[in-house]
Amino acid sequence: MNHILVISSNDLETYQDLFKNIDLSQATAHFSDGSDAELAKRCNIWFGSPSLIAPLLAQGIVPEWIQSTWAGVEPLLQAEMPTSYTLTNMRGIFNRLIAEYAVGHIFSHELNVKSHLSSHAEKRWNPITPRLVKGKTAGILGVGEIGGEIARLCKAVGMNVWGYTRSSTDCEAVDRYFHGDQLGECVAGVDYLISIMPNTAASTNLLNKDVFTKMKPAALLINAGRGTAIVDDDLLWALRSREIGGAVLDVFRQEPLPPDSRFWDEPNLLVTSHTAAPTLPADAVHVFAENYERFAAGDPLKFVVDFARGY
Amino acid sequence: MNHILVISSNDLETYQDLFKNIDLSQATAHFSDGSDAELAKRCNIWFGSPSLIAPLLAQGIVPEWIQSTWAGVEPLLQAEMPTSYTLTNMRGIFNRLIAEYAVGHIFSHELNVKSHLSSHAEKRWNPITPRLVKGKTAGILGVGEIGGEIARLCKAVGMNVWGYTRSSTDCEAVDRYFHGDQLGECVAGVDYLISIMPNTAASTNLLNKDVFTKMKPAALLINAGRGTAIVDDDLLWALRSREIGGAVLDVFRQEPLPPDSRFWDEPNLLVTSHTAAPTLPADAVHVFAENYERFAAGDPLKFVVDFARGY
Numbered sequence: 363m364n365h366i367l368v369i370s371s372n373d374l375e376t377y378q379d380l381f382k383n384i385d386l387s388q389a390t391a392h393f394s395d396g397s398d399a400e401l402a403k404r405c406n407i408w409f410g411s412p413s414l415i416a417p418l419l420a421q422g423i424v425p426e427w428i429q430s431t432w433a434g435v436e437p438l439l440q441a442e443m444p445t446s447y448t449l450t451n452m453r454g455i456f457n458r459l460i461a462e463y464a465v466g467h468i469f470s471h472e473l474n475v476k477s478h479l480s481s482h483a484e485k486r487w488n489p490i491t492p493r494l495v496k497g498k499t500a501g502i503l504g505v506g507e508i509g510g511e512i513a514r515l516c517k518a519v520g521m522n523v524w525g526y527t528r529s530s531t532d533c534e535a536v537d538r539y540f541h542g543d544q545l546g547e548c549v550a551g552v553d554y555l556i557s558i559m560p561n562t563a564a565s566t567n568l569l570n571k572d573v574f575t576k577m578k579p580a581a582l583l584i585n586a587g588r589g590t591a592i593v594d595d596d597l598l599w600a601l602r603s604r605e606i607g608g609a610v611l612d613v614f615r616q617e618p619l620p621p622d623s624r625f626w627d628e629p630n631l632l633v634t635s636h637t638a639a640p641t642l643p644a645d646a647v648h649v650f651a652e653n654y655e656r657f658a659a660g661d662p663l664k665f666v667v668d669f670a671r672g673y
Numbered sequence: 674m675n676h677i678l679v680i681s682s683n684d685l686e687t688y689q690d691l692f693k694n695i696d697l698s699q700a701t702a703h704f705s706d707g708s709d710a711e712l713a714k715r716c717n718i719w720f721g722s723p724s725l726i727a728p729l730l731a732q733g734i735v736p737e738w739i740q741s742t743w744a745g746v747e748p749l750l751q752a753e754m755p756t757s758y759t760l761t762n763m764r765g766i767f768n769r770l771i772a773e774y775a776v777g778h779i780f781s782h783e784l785n786v787k788s789h790l791s792s793h794a795e796k797r798w799n800p801i802t803p804r805l806v807k808g809k810t811a812g813i814l815g816v817g818e819i820g821g822e823i824a825r826l827c828k829a830v831g832m833n834v835w836g837y838t839r840s841s842t843d844c845e846a847v848d849r850y851f852h853g854d855q856l857g858e859c860v861a862g863v864d865y866l867i868s869i870m871p872n873t874a875a876s877t878n879l880l881n882k883d884v885f886t887k888m889k890p891a892a893l894l895i896n897a898g899r900g901t902a903i904v905d906d907d908l909l910w911a912l913r914s915r916e917i918g919g920a921v922l923d924v925f926r927q928e929p930l931p932p933d934s935r936f937w938d939e940p941n942l943l944v945t946s947h948t949a950a951p952t953l954p955a956d957a958v959h960v961f962a963e964n965y966e967r968f969a970a971g972d973p974l975k976f977v978v979d980f981a982r983g984y
Contacts, residue, residue, distance in 0.1 A: 485937040488946045489946045
């Protein structure tokens with residue numbers, strides 16, 4: 363008999379409703395905000411956000427399987443954390459959201475939406491010339507499932523698509539691949555640099571002064587991966603010295619971004635408050651239900667995290 | 674021997690440079706801001722903006738052929754104006770620009786770009802949930818060359834595409850066509866209503882209270898055609914009474930929009946100052962050069978305006 367612990371702070375009622383509609387033969391679902399360690403001990407499957415799960419793991423309580431409701435699982439990968447269980451992360455449900463986030467902000471940039479909003483607020487007629495997205499080049503850092511979806515949407519709206527990856531070269535929407543020490547060559551040719559890299563040793567501080575100086579002066583950086591990829595001071599320097607044209611950032615080293623962050627003061631930087639890819643409970647339960655079916659049947663789970671690789 | 678008068682107020686030097694690079698066998702090009710009536714009389718071909726050309730026509734000076742640099746030629750279609758010449762308007766060069774304008778503002782709306790810009794200005798973390806463009810329905814009023822390009826781009830980003838036309842049904846990207854008295858049925862089902870209608874008797878005041886009350890309460894109206902299609906008071910009423918969700922307007926009955934227009938005060942309305950489809954001189958000269966080749970060869974011109982139809 364499996365016992366599933368659904369852990370959520372804000373959406374518990376929503377999850378209770380959603381779990382009524384899925385088939386949990388051979389299992390009982392329990393619902394908690396994560397504070398009930400005794401209940402956690404009795405459950406061999408946990409489903410919830412890494413931030414609420416980490417304190418339980420840190421107490422030495424370890425289930426058989428954890429299904430994260432987030433894509434990023436950093437809180438569960440700290441040095442002292444147990445790895446004697448199967449960890450699966452959330453995937454698939456974010457692909458389209460992040461692709462639309464990237465492409466939408468590209469359109470918004472070429473159409474001068476920010477300037478039009480400012481002019482409107484001043485009741486000022488402002489006939490500034492738009493530019494076309496078609497023909498521009500997007501460089502995607504990390505072309506897995508999410509990056510592939512971004513690549514396809516960029517291609518669909520007429521962009522050239524470049525991809526920088528560890529080794530993969532199998533996305534048909536990528537016109538040109540770059541690997542290893544070719545990052546500089548890649549960033550030098552793009553109008554939009556889109557990072558969706560998870561937080562790993564390889565991605566940490568990858569976007570630094572050296573990279574920014576190689577970018578086109580009008581290029582826009584979009585980060586919908588993890589904030590650790592960016593050296594914050596280097597980005598601020600690059601924006602102020604016009605090494606790059608602007609940045610749209612969804613993720614940060616500290617979230618929420620503190621009110622005294624210098625990012626808020628940059629005129630060519632937009633903070634979007636980690637909204638690119640929210641986990642909608644219905645989507646998350648759908649992924650869990652599919653994976654639970656595999657678990658119950660003894661089949662290999664989908665989206666298993668490699669503890670060494672970090673994603 | 675043909676004499677071509679290039680009429681422009683701001684871009685005369687640019688046009689002089691561009692005309693050096695086109696083949697004008699059997700013709701001499703002259704350049705004017707439109708104030709030289711004697712020069713106009715000696716030229717059988719005029720190339721320029723309708724606003725500068727109209728005063729010359731009103732004086733009774735009529736060339737053989739006028740190539741407008743605008744798509745809309747209303748100033749030349751007033752009741753007392755001569756029609757004993759061939760009028761061609763500008764086409765083709767606007768299609769992609771207007772398509773990106775429409776689709777770009779759709780993305781901007783679903784991504785809450787305006788809210789994120791406001792929150793950023795207040796240094797406020799604001800995790801509002803984005804919505805997807807994919808699966809939304811766009812209704813295009815007028816599916817000619819420009820509407821067809823909008824339809825294809827909407828389709829490329831995953832939207833359902835409806836079209837309301839006089840009679841045409843030949844755009845492969847339109848999922849469903851509406852005609853005649855089916856306007857109400859069309860607007861009732863769309864999330865985005867995109868007007869690119871020229872200023873004609875049929876389009877004037879077409880977007881009125883009756884239409885707005887049939888629209889979805891969250892629907893966004895995008896007008897990149899002509900301002901005369903909208904009954905301004907009815908739109909203001911519809912926005913205030915939440916009959917529709919918002920409007921992005923590029924064109925107005927009076928341009929520039931006067932500072933005392935009530936449009937500036939509407940929180941869910943954005944004025945974009947007639948920027949959706951600027952005429953870039955290089956593109957305009959390219960269209961002229963192609964048409965001049967036909968003129969010189971005695972072939973039928975492209976983009977001839979039907980004076981009765983108005984476009």
